[in-house]
Amino acid sequence: MLKDNKTFSSFSVNDLARAREFYGKTLGLNIHDDEKMPNLLNLEINKDNVILIYPKPNHVPATFTILNFNVQNVEQTVDELTSRGVKFIIYNDENFKTNEKGILAGNDQGPTIAWFNDPAGNILSVIQSGN
Template identity: 75%
Template sequence: MLEFNNAFSGFSVNDLPQAKEFYGKILGLHVYDDKEMPNLLNLQLNEENIIIIYPKPNHQPATFTILNFTVKNIEKMVDELTNLGVKFIIYNDENFKTNEKGILKGDHRGPTIAWFNDPAGNILSLIEKP
């Protein structure tokens, strides 16, 4: 049986300094160099939740959402991030359509959500949670 006292997640990027800039300055999250594991970044979401970001020369962006951020007002947050240069993904599938801002309005099938990419092409989302 696996014994552990801590577990954490991680994802790759193709440019560590660019990731540090995006997650730290654009998204306003706490990002810092890992002192124990060189050439890694720590993305600290709260006191106990730290995700590592690691460089990978042959990085391929994730084809699924790697991080979901809950927000109280998705319209406001989409506008703020758009003003900082973040581009939201527009989906125009018959059964899966976002509005012109990239927001999929929630209904009985799911929450109100908007997706965007980090500089490495990984998919992130905002989910409205009142």
């Protein structure tokens, strides 16, 4: 029943204009109004991967990572995004520490990764592909 239907992911924000600016200009992604559903945005990662962004007046930021961007080099990506005004999250927990740039170095427990927030407070990451 469901396996043959088109599926997509979505997440909420509290301000569509700020989301459009952040995802489109700051991150440099393709973002546009949804043609079939008014007042919604499509974040087009590629032609087969479109994520719906919708406004929610009582939006509460996700407490988990909503988008992971697989990149070749996390450090270079963090430097580029930082130059565009993105602020990376610094974790300093006893067993979970990032460096001063917000990068958690990869090891046998996981990949190299860095997290940041969108203007609505949702958590995103850049994660090293290992390729």
